[in-house]
Amino acid sequence: QQQVKQSPQSLIVQKGGISIINCAYENTAFDYFPWYQQFPGKGPALLIAIRPDVSEKKEGRFTISFNKSAKQFSLHIMDSQPGDSATYFCAAPDTGANNLFFGTGTRLTVIP
Amino acid sequence: DTGVSQDPRHKITKRGQNVTFRCDPISEHNRLYWYRQTLGQGPEFLTYFQNEAQLEKSRLLSDRFSAERPKGSFSTLEIQRTEQGDSAMYLCASSSYRGTERTQYFGPGTRLLVL
Numbered sequence: 001q002q003q004v005k006q007s008p009q010s011l012i013v014q015k016g017g018i019s020i021i022n023c024a025y026e027n028t029a030f031d032y033f034p035w036y037q038q039f040p041g042k043g044p045a046l047l048i049a050i051r052p053d054v055s056e057k058k059e060g061r062f063t064i065s066f067n068k069s070a071k072q073f074s075l076h077i078m079d080s081q082p083g084d085s086a087t088y089f090c091a092a093p094d095t096g097a098n099n100l101f102f103g104t105g106t107r108l109t110v111i112p
Numbered sequence: 113d114t115g116v117s118q119d120p121r122h123k124i125t126k127r128g129q130n131v132t133f134r135c136d137p138i139s140e141h142n143r144l145y146w147y148r149q150t151l152g153q154g155p156e157f158l159t160y161f162q163n164e165a166q167l168e169k170s171r172l173l174s175d176r177f178s179a180e181r182p183k184g185s186f187s188t189l190e191i192q193r194t195e196q197g198d199s200a201m202y203l204c205a206s207s208s209y210r211g212t213e214r215t216q217y218f219g220p221g222t223r224l225l226v227l
Contacts, residue, residue, distance in 0.1 A: 006154075032214055034215065034216075036218075041220075041223075042220055042221070043116075043118075043203055043205075043218035043219050043220045043221045044155065044203070044218045045218065046215055046216075046217065049215065089154050089155075091154075093214060099145060099147075099157035099160060099168070099170075100155070100157065100216060101157075102154030102155050102156070103154055104152075104153060104154055105152070105153070105154050
């Protein structure tokens with residue numbers, strides 16, 4: 001059973017455009033939603049995270065929007081750059097925060 | 113560098129051999145996690161330690177897998193009698209898990225290829 005569903009699987013965006021990646025979850029006990037960025041051959045790196053008591057969090061060009069009633073959250077990358085080309089994973093912890101459930105990933109390609 | 117480190121970064125082995133990977137967490141972190149990531153998928157949880165105690169194991173962790181964290185510092189993950197299906201990236205993460213902090217920081221991973 002997939003705990004976190006992520007879409008799209010791949011995304012191609014022009015430089016300067018907005019990249020949007022969506023995730024949905026079922027478990028209402030989740031209370032922390034990090035996004036990770038992973039380059040080929042590297043481990044995932046924390047990008048930004050949000051708790052469900054806020055609807056939006058912005059850090060630089062990266063924004064998480066959170067819709068608690070719909071059990072959905074999304075990552076927006078403003079002014080996308082070729083250096084943003086990577087795989088992005090949303091995640092949520094189990095109730096004891098003992099492990100993270102990851103989405104299947106979105107491969108982002110930003111075209112110059 | 114004060115991040116999570118893993119060794120080796122790459123390992124090629126023949127089916128049936130044993131392999132061992134090492135993870136050094138961020139020094140002040142009391143929780144250490146192991147994940148496995150196959151191509152095109154997100155990381156999947158294997159096991160985690162709080163200090164030296166192994167508190168949870170995923171059903172993905174068959175009896176050929178064993179993990180240890182002596183003295184609550186570094187950890188090792190051993191795979192016995194490797195199979196081709198064990199080929200994957202093995203990721204280690206650590207977190208402090210104090211108060212509301214629960215961010216997991218990942219190492220670069222060990223890529224295993226079983227021939």
